[in-house]
Amino acid sequence: MIDGVSQAISISGLVKGFGSTRALDGLDLSVETGEVHGFLGPNGSGKTTTIRILLGLLRADAGKVTLLGGDPWRDAVRLHRRLAYVPGEVSLWPNLSGGEVIDLFGRLRGDFNRRRRDELLERFQLDPTRKTRSYSKGNRQKVGLIAALASHTELLLLDEPTSGLDPLMEAVFQDCIREVKAEGRTVLLSSHILAEVEALCDRLSIIRLGRVVERGTLDELRHLTRTSITADTEFPAEGLADLPGLHGLEIDGTHVRFEADTDHLDVAVRRLSELGVRSLVSHPPTLEELFLRHYGDELANEPERLQRNRKAKP
Amino acid sequence: MTALSGTHELTRFILRRDRIRILVWIVAIVALAGLTAAGIEGVFPTQAALDQTAAATQHNAAAIAFNGPAQGLNTVGGQVAFQFGAGGMVLVALMSLFMVGRLTRGEEEAGRLELMRSLPVGGLAPTLAASLTVAAMNIAVGVLTIAALLAQGLPAAGSLVFGMSFILIGLVFGGFALVAAQLTENTRVVYGAAGAMLGAAFVLRAVGDIGDGTVSWFSPIGWAQKARPFAGERWWPLLLLLTATVVLVAAAIALAARRDLGAGLVAAQAGRPRASRSLGHPLGLAFRLQRGGLLGWSAGLLVAGIAYGWIAPTVDSFIGQNKALAEILAGAGGANITDSYFAASFRLMALLATGFAIQAALRLRSEETSMRAESVLATPVSRWRWGASHVTVAFAGSVILLGVAGLATGLTYGAAGGDLNRAPGLVGAALFYAPAMWLMVGLAVALVGLMPRLAAASWAVLAACVVAGFLGAVLHLPGWLRNLSPFERVPQLPAKSLTLLPLVVISAVAAGLTLAGLFGLRRRDIGEF
Numbered sequence: 001m002i003d004g005v006s007q008a009i010s011i012s013g014l015v016k017g018f019g020s021t022r023a024l025d026g027l028d029l030s031v032e033t034g035e036v037h038g039f040l041g042p043n044g045s046g047k048t049t050t051i052r053i054l055l056g057l058l059r060a061d062a063g064k065v066t067l068l069g070g071d072p073w074r075d076a077v078r079l080h081r082r083l084a085y086v087p088g089e090v091s092l093w094p095n096l097s098g099g100e101v102i103d104l105f106g107r108l109r110g111d112f113n114r115r116r117r118d119e120l121l122e123r124f125q126l127d128p129t130r131k132t133r134s135y136s137k138g139n140r141q142k143v144g145l146i147a148a149l150a151s152h153t154e155l156l157l158l159d160e161p162t163s164g165l166d167p168l169m170e171a172v173f174q175d176c177i178r179e180v181k182a183e184g185r186t187v188l189l190s191s192h193i194l195a196e197v198e199a200l201c202d203r204l205s206i207i208r209l210g211r212v213v214e215r216g217t218l219d220e221l222r223h224l225t226r227t228s229i230t231a232d233t234e235f236p237a238e239g240l241a242d243l244p245g246l247h248g249l250e251i252d253g254t255h256v257r258f259e260a261d262t263d264h265l266d267v268a269v270r271r272l273s274e275l276g277v278r279s280l281v282s283h284p285p286t287l288e289e290l291f292l293r294h295y296g297d298e299l300a301n302e303p304e305r306l307q308r309n310r311k312a313k314p
Numbered sequence: 315m316t317a318l319s320g321t322h323e324l325t326r327f328i329l330r331r332d333r334i335r336i337l338v339w340i341v342a343i344v345a346l347a348g349l350t351a352a353g354i355e356g357v358f359p360t361q362a363a364l365d366q367t368a369a370a371t372q373h374n375a376a377a378i379a380f381n382g383p384a385q386g387l388n389t390v391g392g393q394v395a396f397q398f399g400a401g402g403m404v405l406v407a408l409m410s411l412f413m414v415g416r417l418t419r420g421e422e423e424a425g426r427l428e429l430m431r432s433l434p435v436g437g438l439a440p441t442l443a444a445s446l447t448v449a450a451m452n453i454a455v456g457v458l459t460i461a462a463l464l465a466q467g468l469p470a471a472g473s474l475v476f477g478m479s480f481i482l483i484g485l486v487f488g489g490f491a492l493v494a495a496q497l498t499e500n501t502r503v504v505y506g507a508a509g510a511m512l513g514a515a516f517v518l519r520a521v522g523d524i525g526d527g528t529v530s531w532f533s534p535i536g537w538a539q540k541a542r543p544f545a546g547e548r549w550w551p552l553l554l555l556l557t558a559t560v561v562l563v564a565a566a567i568a569l570a571a572r573r574d575l576g577a578g579l580v581a582a583q584a585g586r587p588r589a590s591r592s593l594g595h596p597l598g599l600a601f602r603l604q605r606g607g608l609l610g611w612s613a614g615l616l617v618a619g620i621a622y623g624w625i626a627p628t629v630d631s632f633i634g635q636n637k638a639l640a641e642i643l644a645g646a647g648g649a650n651i652t653d654s655y656f657a658a659s660f661r662l663m664a665l666l667a668t669g670f671a672i673q674a675a676l677r678l679r680s681e682e683t684s685m686r687a688e689s690v691l692a693t694p695v696s697r698w699r700w701g702a703s704h705v706t707v708a709f710a711g712s713v714i715l716l717g718v719a720g721l722a723t724g725l726t727y728g729a730a731g732g733d734l735n736r737a738p739g740l741v742g743a744a745l746f747y748a749p750a751m752w753l754m755v756g757l758a759v760a761l762v763g764l765m766p767r768l769a770a771a772s773w774a775v776l777a778a779c780v781v782a783g784f785l786g787a788v789l790h791l792p793g794w795l796r797n798l799s800p801f802e803r804v805p806q807l808p809a810k811s812l813t814l815l816p817l818v819v820i821s822a823v824a825a826g827l828t829l830a831g832l833f834g835l836r837r838r839d840i841g842e843f
Contacts, residue, residue, distance in 0.1 A: 055692050057840040077696045085692040091685040093603060094423070094500070097585025100593060107594035108693035129584040133423075133499060144689075157692075 008033045008186040014063035023049040025210035036181050038197040038204030039190040046210040047190040051159050084153045088160035090144035092132035098143045099128025105147035117150040123172050137164035156187045194287040225285045226259040234276030320435035324443035339409045343455050348462035350398040353788040354390050364388045375629045376655040379520045386545025391472045395543045403483045403535050410448050410488035411508040417444035419495040419504050452484030472544035479538035482555035486534045489562025496569035499578040506610045513614050517621045524625050596695050596703035604674050604707045611670040612718050619722025622659040627731040629655045657806040664747035667715035671751045672772045674708035675758035679769045701832045712751035720744025743807035749820040750800035756827030763834025
C-alpha cells in the first residue's frame with residue numbers, strides 16, 4: 001500500500017543533533033492512519049524533538065520522514081492544514097484572553113467549528129474572558145487542547161498535552177480522544193502518564209536515548225516481559241531456584257513470590273502445581289513495570305551515551 | 315527568619331546572573347563621560363575659544379533645549395556638564411528603570427519569583443536585593459565618573475556634584491520603576507510608566523531652561539542641573555533628589571506589603587470572550603501584539619514634537635537679538651538657524667522612534683524564545699508570512715511615529731507663533747528619516763534570521779548611531795566613522811536641500827537586509843537558543 005494512505009506518519013533512521021549532543025539517533029516510528037499511537041519515554045529522550053521535526057520547525061540531519069504523505073519541512077504549510085498540535089508547555093500572549101487565543105488558532109488553521117469550540121469550553125470549564133497572564137498551567141493547557149480539538153483535522157500531534165490537568169479534566173480529555181478515534185482520525189500521543197496511554201492507545205512506541213526500543217500493541221509488549229506470581233503452596237516451595245527465566249524469587253516456607261519471563265511461565269506454573277497450589281495471584285506486567293524495566297538501567301548506561309555524544313562531535 | 319532573610323545570597327545571585335549586562339551599562343556610561351571630558355579640551359583648546367562658544371550658546375535656544383541651562387560654559391567642566399549632563403542622566407535613568415523592572419516585576423511575571431519565595435527567603439528580600447544591586451550600579455557609575463573627570467584635571471567640587479547627580483538621578487528613576495512595579499502585573503507597563511516620567515522630566519526642564527528656569531523646578535533632571543556643577547556648586551538641590559528617592563522607595567515598600575505575589579494593585583481587566591475580526595491572520599496578530607507599544611511611543615513622540623515645536627519660534631527671536639551670531643550659525647549650518655534646529659530635532663526624534671522599530675523587529679526573536687512562535691508556525695502559516703507580519707508592523711510603525719513627530723512639531727510651531735504653512739513641509743522632512751529607521755529594522759531582522767543569538771546587538775548599533783549623532787564632534791570621531799550611521803546620511807531637511815540618492819541607497823540596503831533575514835528565518839531551525 002502507498003505510504004500516506006495506510007500510514008499517517010512514517011519515520012526511518014531519523015538523526016538530529018544539537019551542537020555536540022545527539023537528540024535523535026536513528027529513530028524509526030510508524031503511525032497507522034486511524035490509530036491512537038502512544039509515544040513513551042522519559043524527559044530528554046527525544047519525544048519533543050521528534051514532534052518538532054514532524055511540524056517542520058526543525059530540519060532533520062538524516063533519515064526519511066513522511067507525514068500525511070508529504071515532507072514536513074518542504075510542505076509544512078500544506079500539511080499544517082490537516083493537523084493540529086498541542087505542546088507540553090502551552091505558551092500564550094499574556095495580554096490576550098483565552099477566548100481570543102482559541103479563535104486566533106482556529107482562524108489561522110482555517111478549519112474552525114464555533115459550536116464545537118463553545119461546547120469544549122463548557123466541557124473543560126474554561127473561562128474565555130480571562131487574560132492568559134492569569135491562567136494556571138492547567139488552564140493554559142486547556143486553551144491549547146480546546147484550540148486543537150475544535151478543529152476537524154485528520155491528525156493530532158499531542159506532546160504531553162495533559163500536564164497540569166486535574167483528574168476530572170484528564171477524564172474529559174480521554175473522552176475527547178475516544179471521540180476523535182471513533183471519527184477515524186489519527187493521534188500521536190506523547191506522554192509519560194502511563195495510565196493515560198494504557199487507557200487510550202492502540203499501539204505504542206517506547207523511545208530511549210533517541211531511538212525507539214520497543215513497539216507494538218500493549219499486549220505484544222506485555223508478552224515481551226514478565227508476569228508477577230504470588231502463591232501459597234502445600235509443600236515447601238523447593239526446586240524453583242534452578243528453573244530458567246525466573247526473577248526476584250522470594251521463598252518464605254510455603255509462601256512464594258517471583259516474576260517469570262513470558263516464555264518460561266508455563267514451566268514455572270507446572271512446577272508450582274506439583275507443589276500443591278492453595279492460592280495463586282498472578283498479574284500481567286503494568287505499563288509502569290514495562291517502562292521501569294527499560295529505564296531502570298538508564299544510569300548504568302549513561303557512560304555509553306556520553307561516548308556516543310562525543311562521537312557525534314564533528 | 316525575618317522579612318529580609320536571604321538578601322545577601324539573592325544579591326550575589328543577581329550580580330552573577332547579570333554580570334555582563336551590569337558591566338556593559340557601567341562601562342558604557344563612564345566611558346562616554348570620560349571621552350566627552352577628554353574631547354572638550356581638544357574642541358576648545360584656548361580660553362578664547364571657550365569664551366566664544368559660551369557667548370554663542372547663551373543665545374542658542376536649541377542647544378539649551380537639548381542640553382540644559384547655559385551655566386559655566388566658559389570652563390571645560392561647564393562644557394562637560396552641558397554636553398553630557400542631560401544625556402548622561404537620561405542614560406543612568408534608563409539603566410536604573412530597566413534593571414529595576416527586569417529584576418522585580420520581570421521576575422515575578424515570569425514566575426521565577428514564586429520559586430524564590432518558596433525558599434527560606436524573606437518577603438522583602440527579592441525587592442531589597444534588586445534595589446541594592448541597582449543602587450550599587452549607580453554608585454559605581456557616579457564614583458567612576460568622578461574619578462574620570464578628576465583624571466582629566468577638572469575641579470574636585472564640580473566633579474563631585476556632577477557624579478553625585480548621576481547617582482541620585484539613577485536612584486530617583488529606579489524608585490519610579492519600583493513603585494510602578496507594584497501597581498501593574500505587566501513588566502512592559504512598568505517600563506512605559508517609568509519611561510514616561512523620564513520623558514516628562516526631560517521636557518519640563520527643556521521648557522524651563524528656555525524660559526526663566528521656574529518650570530525646571532518640577533523636574534528631577536532640573537534639580538540636578540540646579541546644583542550647578544562647575545558653575546558655582548550648590549549642594550542643597552541634591553537633597554531634593556535624595557528625599558524623592560526615600561519617598562519613592564518607602565511608597566514602593568508600603569504598596570508591596572499590601573498586595574499578593576503576582577498581583578498588581580491595579581486589577582487586570584477581563585478580556586473579550588471572542589476574538590475580533592482582525593485577529594485572524596498573522597498581520598492582525600502582530601499588530602495586536604505591538605498596538606500598546608505603538609500607542610505608547612506615539613504618545614512620547616507627540617509630547618517631544620509639541621515641546622520642540624513650541625520652542626522653535628523662540629529660536630528665531632534669540633537670533634534676532636544677535637545679528638553677528640546669526641551670521642556665524644547660518645554659515646555653519648548652511649541655512650537659517652531655525653531650519654538647523656528643526657533638522658536636529660527630527661534626527662533626535664527619529665533616533666528615539668527607532669527604539670520602537672527595533673523592538674518591533676526583535677519581537678520575532680522574543681516570540682521564538684518564548685515558544686509562542688512554534689504554536690503559530692504549527693498552523694498553516696508560512697515562516698515567510700509570520701516574519702513579514704512583524705516586519706510590516708516595524709516598517710509601518712516607523713512611518714507612523716515620524717508622521718506624529720513631524721505633525722506635532724509643525725502644528726505646535728504654527729500655534730506658538732511660527733508659520734503654520736510650514737507644517738506639511740515639516741512632516742515631509744521628518745518622514746525622510748523612514749529609510750534610516752527601516753535600515754535598522756533590516757539589521758535586526760537579518761540578525762534574527764541569520765545569527766539569532768546576537769539579535770540583541772541591534773540595540774548596540776542604535777546606541778552607536780546616537781553617539782555618532784550627538785557626541786561625534788565632541789569625541790573627535792572621524793567623518794567616515796560618523797557617516798556609517800544611516801541617520802547622518804539622511805538629507806538634513808529643512809536645513810539642506812533634498813537629495814534622493816542617499817535615500818534610495820539606504821532603502822535598498824534596508825530591503826536587502828530584511829530579505830536576507832527572512833530567507834535565513836525560512837532555512838534555520840525554529841527554537842534555536
